[in-house]
Amino acid sequence: MWFWGVSAVIFDKGSRTINDACLIYCLPGGGVELNPIPISLYLYILCYTISLQQRGTSAANMSQKEVNGSSHRGKVLTLETMNQNVRQVEYAVRGPMVLRAVQIEEELKKGVKKPFTEVIKANVGDAHAMGQKPITFIRQVLALCAYPALLEDDKFPEDAKLRARRILDGCGGQSIGAYSASQGIECIRKDVASYIEKRDGGIPSNHENIYLSTGASDAIVTMLKLLICGEGRTRTGVMISIPQYPLYSAALTELQGVQINYYLDEDKCWGLDVGELRRSLTAAREHCNPRALCIINPGNPTGQVQSRQCIEDVIRFAKEEGLLLMADEVYQDNVYAEGCVFHSFKKVLFEMGPEFSSVVELVSFHSTSKCYMGECGFRGGYMEVVNLDPEVKAQLTKLVSVRLCSPVSGQALMDVVVNPPQPGEPSYATFTKERAAVLADLAEKAKLTEESFNNVPGFHCNPVQGAMYTFPRITIPQKAIDQAKAAGQAPDQMYCMKLLETTGICLVPGSGFGQREGTFHFRMTILPPKEKLKYVLEKIAEFNAQFLQDYS
Amino acid sequence: MWFWGVSAVIFDKGSRTINDACLIYCLPGGGVELNPIPISLYLYILCYTISLQQRGTSAANMSQKEVNGSSHRGKVLTLETMNQNVRQVEYAVRGPMVLRAVQIEEELKKGVKKPFTEVIKANVGDAHAMGQKPITFIRQVLALCAYPALLEDDKFPEDAKLRARRILDGCGGQSIGAYSASQGIECIRKDVASYIEKRDGGIPSNHENIYLSTGASDAIVTMLKLLICGEGRTRTGVMISIPQYPLYSAALTELQGVQINYYLDEDKCWGLDVGELRRSLTAAREHCNPRALCIINPGNPTGQVQSRQCIEDVIRFAKEEGLLLMADEVYQDNVYAEGCVFHSFKKVLFEMGPEFSSVVELVSFHSTSKCYMGECGFRGGYMEVVNLDPEVKAQLTKLVSVRLCSPVSGQALMDVVVNPPQPGEPSYATFTKERAAVLADLAEKAKLTEESFNNVPGFHCNPVQGAMYTFPRITIPQKAIDQAKAAGQAPDQMYCMKLLETTGICLVPGSGFGQREGTFHFRMTILPPKEKLKYVLEKIAEFNAQFLQDYS
Secondary structure: OOEEEOOEEEEEOOOOOEEEEEEEEEOOOOOEEEEEEOHHHHHHHHHHHHHHHHHHHHHHHOOHHHHOOOOOOOOOOOOOOOOHHHHHOOOHHHOHHHHHHHHHHHHHHOOOOOOOOOOEEOOOOOOHHHOOOOOHHHHHHHHHHHOHHHHHOOOOOHHHHHHHHHHHHOOHHHOOOOOOOOOOOHHHHHHHHHHHHHHOOOOOOOHHHEEEEEHHHHHHHHHHHHHOOOOHHHOEEEEEEEOOOOHHHHHHHHHOOEEEEEEOEHHHOOEOOHHHHHHHHHHHOOOOEEEEEEEEOOOOOOOOOOOHHHHHHHHHHHHHHOOEEEEEOOOOOOEOOOOOOOOOHHHHHHHOOHHHHOOOOEEEEEEOOOOOOOOHHHOEEEEEEEOOOHHHHHHHHHHHHOOOOOOHHHHHHHHHHHOOOOOOOOOHHHHHHHHHHHHHHHHHHHHHHHHHHHOOOOOEOOOOOEOOEEOOEEOOOHHHHHHHHHOOOOHHHHHHHHHHHHHOEEOEEHHHOOOOOOOEEEEEEOOOOHHHHHHHHHHHHHHHHHHHHHOO | OOEEEOOEEEEEOOOOOEEEEEEEEEOOOOOEEEEEEOHHHHHHHHHHHHHHHHHHHHHHHOOHHHHOOOOOOOOOOOOOOOOHHHHHOOOHHHOHHHHHHHHHHHHHHOOOOOOOOOOEEOOOOOOHHHOOOOOHHHHHHHHHHHOHHHHHOOOOOHHHHHHHHHHHHOOHHHOOOOOOOOOOOHHHHHHHHHHHHHHOOOOOOOHHHEEEEEHHHHHHHHHHHHHOOOOHHHOEEEEEEEOOOOHHHHHHHHHOOEEEEEEOEHHHOOEOOHHHHHHHHHHHHOOOEEEEEEEEOOOOOOOOOOOHHHHHHHHHHHHHHOOEEEEEOOOOOOEOOOOOOOOOHHHHHHHOOHHHHOOOOEEEEEEOOOOOOOOHHHOEEEEEEEOOOHHHHHHHHHHHHOOOOOOHHHHHHHHHHHOOOOOOOOOHHHHHHHHHHHHHHHHHHHHHHHHHHHOOOOOEOOOOOEOOEEOOEEOOOHHHHHHHHHOOOOHHHHHHHHHHHHHOEEOEEHHHOOOOOOOEEEEEEOOOOHHHHHHHHHHHHHHHHHHHHHOO
């Protein structure tokens, strides 16, 4: 047999970099001959050799059908042959707890006896499902848009008709059944820009930087799609708070971005500390390429409202470290605690002067699903992009165009949200009253929840300054922890599952959002009507007492 | 200096597989020593060496800031540093032609003189934008759902109220502003299943297999996400027709699936031939792992309606070759040509007997955007999954839950589509009349378009048997081809761009859908109102004559 050697590399032992490479000929007679080659050629040969070897292995060990994953005896698509990135995705807000809650509802319908009569889904911020009534003006405009014959109906107020006509004029063929421009209907984007300007004390907003989206989730995932690339150590990393809203971790898993955790400080009311950001970033740079920093303000699931100073610090940090900022501000109208004010990242950025406002890339997200309207089902949302490279903006527009457009009824709803009745208009009084009532009710329930939970032995509950959730720290006895671990369950998942089975109350375990090792939490929305919320708070306290006793 | 060689590989020249590997010591005195090592260790060393070399290069040539892609002097996100898979995405239906059309509209508004007074967007199947009026019954139900106070209004017919009440009863808190279950509202999925059963002559459909989606596009991309995985030769390949609807190529590019082209036979009215499927599959198996076969029936952009025999052949092929079938059937109600009937893949599959119906994995897509309703803006859609592995179905449900749910107004609209007025109900006569009028008008325009284009010198136009587009083959003189190529443009893109600038008519060049090398086409929707369509057809004929003359 005649052999030939492919390559060899010479290392300098100290620096461990490649200094030289050569081809080696193993001569039939037993001698060896070395021929120097460029390092680039050596690397090319390495890659080629690996690819040959991989092909060789698969070809050798599998039949053709198996290579093609298409054996006609089994399924094409199985847990093993599906996209494993998708398989790894977790989304606790609609996870196993909710699946079990739905099963229990079915069991109740079938007459199965339970120690309760209904399932209370306090796992998700779904205001209308919890009995909150839609804002009249919003729904009047939507009905007019859906069925324009109603524009002739005297029962509808003129300001609602005015809004509906403006929206319909922006639609192809004056129908919300036409596709819109992929970025969203132009006149609605202009209304969004005006709203932002007003909110931010006159800082300009350009409708060309507004993208209407299918809820905020869609816009967040779209931005992550643009950002995430690279392999190994150059793979894009994205910083997210812990606890986080699990859309972020789910999207990062699916897109194979590197999740970089920074921890909020529970003892400082879930405060965000730049020192912690820096620690987290420095550690991440060892293994990936951090490029974006996500902030949720007001916080989900943690309910804190960030101070102006904190936002300034974050912006300064992002500039110093060259990070794109993603500001999830969908709870911007949900601020309850005295002394707390919502500051948009956009406003603070521009108040910091051109040194910052002309440099830092910022994307801010909003939604029709939260705030006082709670119109989750319409999947309305927008993002404003600031300082985005114009070429990247063109790519963003192209990417969203593949899905044609976001739902036009959701766009219309967003228009009403940013362009509500004004003083002097016929719907102003009712609208203002309904809006204030929703927010006052939420503020009261935020306070009630905090006080109630802080009276439960073993609970520690930060103030619900904003958003619509509480995330109390709970105490789980060691005996319960051991039992959960033996069953392969997170201890707070076991706690929540037992609560569900005992009381019908569906919460999300803290492990679904991330939490410091050794601490346990759950997320509960404060949305149930006051009397039901009181019932829920009592039942949780009772359950907790029993749980502590059972595992003491 | 003391050197050590890392490795060497011994090839057998004939088989080109690795037979042996060894470490090589280059001794200081000049001698060489070989030590055999396992091949696995050799490959490990190769990989490690490559990673070291990559790190060495980057570390040597870049500062730490640059390694992290986060130099604070430039943008974080640029054309170079963004996700290159997204950058490569192309979507012609809303591509450069449409961007220019929008610019021209702006110019016209500003008073710029043009040889025409309006832009006619015949590039996209957007019925309402082209003046088609919404179906009254559909919009009545939607208005009732949006503003339930109207349920007390005598002007609304009882059958519309019945539908609205059924939908609202399926919603959390009886509001379409609540999130639905991620798979869609249960009672609507049941209505969809009943509709499918009726359509398919009683073949059972289970609502647990129905997923409501944000238009069909969303569902198609979701299925592709589940399917696409693997690397190199094991990377998932997906077979799509050429010409195709460019959502498929765009999604495959973004998800890095391998696009496998099979060609429709233009000379046989865009027929689908199993021989061509086999040729395409065999060639693809050399470099990827084909796992799915997509069919669009009725065809987009090609307008053919497949025969029952053809569908049977495709199903047999899919079974033999172990391919999952994705049937894009959004034009199922758009069939015009005499003798043509829509056969659903589901129905044919079940009629072929359990040997097929219990084995072949099939996903079928439908939408509210096409057919007689043309309600694109609502982004309603569904998919039915057949024979999907239950574990994969659970993964699918989890994946869609990350986005919470599809727009509930689109779900409601889908419910009306699958559950229209019945004989004896008050809206039946009007609904039936409106529906028939839309479809008769489309049928007439399909015929008109075919005849008109076949009278244009150099055009060859297949019958528009179904869907809502024509895809005529056009003749482009060599001189024009040369000029386009010199300008780096596809020749049919140049043709369409000149048409747009001359007449204001916006079409999509055939190159955006794929076509046989050396042939040229464009896609035009037949949706414009008849008089406008006649104008469009005349203008295109005039332009074409001038174009042929200019480049003869």
